[in-house]
Amino acid sequence: MKVRLADRPGALAWIFLMPSVVYIIALVAVPFFLAIGFALSDVTAGDPSFDWVGLRNFERAFDDPVFWRSLGNTFIFTIVSMVLVVLLGKVLANILVAQFKGKWIVRFLVLLPWTTPVALSSISWLWLLDSIFSPIDWVMRQIGMLGSQDALIKPDRNMYWLGEPGLAMASVIAVHVWRLTPLAAVIMVAGLVAIPRDLDEAARVDGAGYWRRMFEVTIPMVLPVAAVAALFGAIFTFTDMAVVDVLTNGGPNNATQVLTSWAFFRGIDGGDVGQGAAIALFLFPLLLAAAIAILQAVKRMEVR
Amino acid sequence: MAVVEVKNLIKEYPGGAGRRRPHDRGAVRAVDGIDLATEEGEYLVLLGPSGCGKTTLLRTIAGLEQPTSGDVLIDGHIVTGLPPRARQVAMVFQSYALYPHKSVYANIVFPLRAAKVPKEERDRKVQWAAALLDIGHLLGRKPRQLSGGERQRVALARALVREPKVFLLDEPLSNLDAKLRASARDELKRFQQEVGTTTIYVTHDQVEAMGLGDRIAVLSQGRIRQVGPPSEVYDNPADTFVATFIGSPPMNLVPRDDVIVGFRPEHLLPASAVPEDQAVTIRLAVDRVEFLSGDRHVYGTALGIGEPTRVVARLPATLDVAVPVGEEHEFAVARERLRFFATDTGKRTEAVERP
Numbered sequence: 001m002k003v004r005l006a007d008r009p010g011a012l013a014w015i016f017l018m019p020s021v022v023y024i025i026a027l028v029a030v031p032f033f034l035a036i037g038f039a040l041s042d043v044t045a046g047d048p049s050f051d052w053v054g055l056r057n058f059e060r061a062f063d064d065p066v067f068w069r070s071l072g073n074t075f076i077f078t079i080v081s082m083v084l085v086v087l088l089g090k091v092l093a094n095i096l097v098a099q100f101k102g103k104w105i106v107r108f109l110v111l112l113p114w115t116t117p118v119a120l121s122s123i124s125w126l127w128l129l130d131s132i133f134s135p136i137d138w139v140m141r142q143i144g145m146l147g148s149q150d151a152l153i154k155p156d157r158n159m160y161w162l163g164e165p166g167l168a169m170a171s172v173i174a175v176h177v178w179r180l181t182p183l184a185a186v187i188m189v190a191g192l193v194a195i196p197r198d199l200d201e202a203a204r205v206d207g208a209g210y211w212r213r214m215f216e217v218t219i220p221m222v223l224p225v226a227a228v229a230a231l232f233g234a235i236f237t238f239t240d241m242a243v244v245d246v247l248t249n250g251g252p253n254n255a256t257q258v259l260t261s262w263a264f265f266r267g268i269d270g271g272d273v274g275q276g277a278a279i280a281l282f283l284f285p286l287l288l289a290a291a292i293a294i295l296q297a298v299k300r301m302e303v304r
Numbered sequence: 305m306a307v308v309e310v311k312n313l314i315k316e317y318p319g320g321a322g323r324r325r326p327h328d329r330g331a332v333r334a335v336d337g338i339d340l341a342t343e344e345g346e347y348l349v350l351l352g353p354s355g356c357g358k359t360t361l362l363r364t365i366a367g368l369e370q371p372t373s374g375d376v377l378i379d380g381h382i383v384t385g386l387p388p389r390a391r392q393v394a395m396v397f398q399s400y401a402l403y404p405h406k407s408v409y410a411n412i413v414f415p416l417r418a419a420k421v422p423k424e425e426r427d428r429k430v431q432w433a434a435a436l437l438d439i440g441h442l443l444g445r446k447p448r449q450l451s452g453g454e455r456q457r458v459a460l461a462r463a464l465v466r467e468p469k470v471f472l473l474d475e476p477l478s479n480l481d482a483k484l485r486a487s488a489r490d491e492l493k494r495f496q497q498e499v500g501t502t503t504i505y506v507t508h509d510q511v512e513a514m515g516l517g518d519r520i521a522v523l524s525q526g527r528i529r530q531v532g533p534p535s536e537v538y539d540n541p542a543d544t545f546v547a548t549f550i551g552s553p554p555m556n557l558v559p560r561d562d563v564i565v566g567f568r569p570e571h572l573l574p575a576s577a578v579p580e581d582q583a584v585t586i587r588l589a590v591d592r593v594e595f596l597s598g599d600r601h602v603y604g605t606a607l608g609i610g611e612p613t614r615v616v617a618r619l620p621a622t623l624d625v626a627v628p629v630g631e632e633h634e635f636a637v638a639r640e641r642l643r644f645f646a647t648d649t650g651k652r653t654e655a656v657e658r659p
Contacts, residue, residue: 198401201368205472206462207389207418216414220405 038277045271057278070262081176089184114182122246129161165255184229191225227297306379306469309341313374334360336526349517357526394463395472402447409443415466433461471503544650560610564645571641572617574625575634583636
């Protein structure tokens with residue numbers, strides 16, 4: 001009998017691994033090192049010749065106040081979105097595990113935002129938040145919050161959701177939260193149903209009320225899972241530029257500019273590839289930290 | 305200490321396929337009209353095969369399940385509609401249900417914090433319970449760092465600290481290995497005698513039930529078959545279910561005309577070992593003999609007392625009579641050891657002499 005290929009685990013392992021190795025090298029490693037190379041060069045869209053310029057791209061980025069603004073906005077978006085996503089995700093998860101009539105339709109509706117392509121949903125939100133024809137403003141006018149002298153919020157006919165710096169930021173955060181909450185909820189449902197029912201019942205017999213059970217039993221038990229949900233969400237928010245790009249294009253006056261969108265504007269729209277790469281590289285250490293945190297949380301779950 | 309009473313308790317679950325339509329037929333009656341009362345400070349064991357409704361009954365007493373109809377009374381007060389925390393009961397779960405993220409100390413103190421006991425008193429009570437169960441040195445550990453026996457004691461301590469009116473124990477020994485189970489059973493009994501709290505204990509293990517219970521309630525299919533002290537349930541079973549569920553090997557049942565004659569294997573002895581004046585003779589066609597830790601279990605067909613039926617005799621180690629396999633042998637049962645059951649209902653009847 002001949003030893004066949006199927007009998008050689010070493011060779012098989014390489015054959016099966018090859019597609020993902022090729023994928024990672026071609027679409028992750030090469031672009032990453034290319035980005036480092038570009039960041040240290042004066043490559044532009046008009047002049048693709050590679051000339052070494054050292055750290056000049058970074059110095060120029062640091063001198064630009066918009067860069068710092070983008071960095072700060074990135075953190076604000078990510079942190080505020082994640083706090084809201086985890087809170088709402090937990091509430092939604094509780095609704096999803098509860099037993100009631102019409103449960104399936106609620107589940108379906110809850111998961112819908114996650115299944116919509118981000119570009120499509122962002123465009124729908126762009127219409128919802130339109131400065132003149134916004135249906136949200138129309139509703140607010142109808143219930144007397146806008147558009148008359150004695151209106152609750154202001155007499156103008158419109159809120160200009162994407163025109164006022166504060167409102168624009170709130171809108172972008174709201175859309176992020178709307179998009180990511182279902183994912184967080186589903187992850188947390190997995191965590192919730194994994195809690196043995198005995199524990200909740202033991203706490204009930206031990207005399208604990210709803211809130212004590214929630215804060216002393218349920219939440220500590222889903223914490224590792226919630227951490228994973230938060231970190232996944234953070235990475236999604238951190239690296240996402242579709243929402244910002246579609247809704248505000250970074251405006252008004254860079255009020256909603258984030259690192260990804262700023263790198264895109266400088267590197268692609270502006271043609272300054274070197275500086276775009278330098279800005280984009282700032283995502284790397286932050287994402288690395290998030291990835292390590294995720295792996296740590298997963299490890300903690302395995303120990304338990 | 306308290307008296308727990310259930311009155312005409314019924315618990316129905318909607319049938320599996322009809323879950324979406326609760327009024328569908330096929331509802332399962334887990335508890336089917338149970339009346340039962342403990343005595344003050346009693347150790348009452350609910351014994352029955354799996355699916356007999358014993359755990360449902362216990363959970364209904366705890367308040368974790370709402371009965372379909374009927375009432376639960378603790379100390380004469382109806383607590384049927386009250387949540388578990390208003391009932392002053394403590395429960396030990398089969399899995400122990402310790403909070404895995406809390407230390408042993410935090411686990412034990414949890415019911416006291418829920419009851420808003422002042423901090424100093426909380427601490428004192430935890431130390432008292434820990435000392436009683438000999439787990440003082442474990443207070444700083446997490447449940448996953450404990451052995452099965454230690455977890456069980458922590459669960460007991462958590463039930464104990466609040467000084468509840470009633471302990472409810474749901475098969476607390478079933479997760480322990482055989483050796484530990486024997487010593488834990490002994491500890492459970494001593495512990496209950498020490499604190500004197502009314503205890504309801506659910507098990508499917510007749511050895512546990514016999515060893516622990518002041519009284520045993522035997523359940524089957526959601527109904528109580530018999531309530532009584534272990535010796536009573538063993539010696540005078542109320543029906544054929546109890547007769548065959550309790551005892552290992554179970555009571556021999558031999559159909560004769562319109563009654564069933566029952567006798568325990570240990571009372572079926574070679575004729576020479578039974579006093580002649582009260583012996584009821586049975587011929588036994590022996591087909592197998594087992595030696596089990598000294599005793600001999602003799603399997604064969606009983607002839608001459610009713611229809612030919614396979615029975616078991618348990619001969620004590622002290623009896624030296626030879627019982628060759630493949631032969632008929634003269635056996636006998638003392639007349640006072642015979643029990644009679646009606647063929648149609650399975651219930652105990654008066655002794656019936658042979659016509």
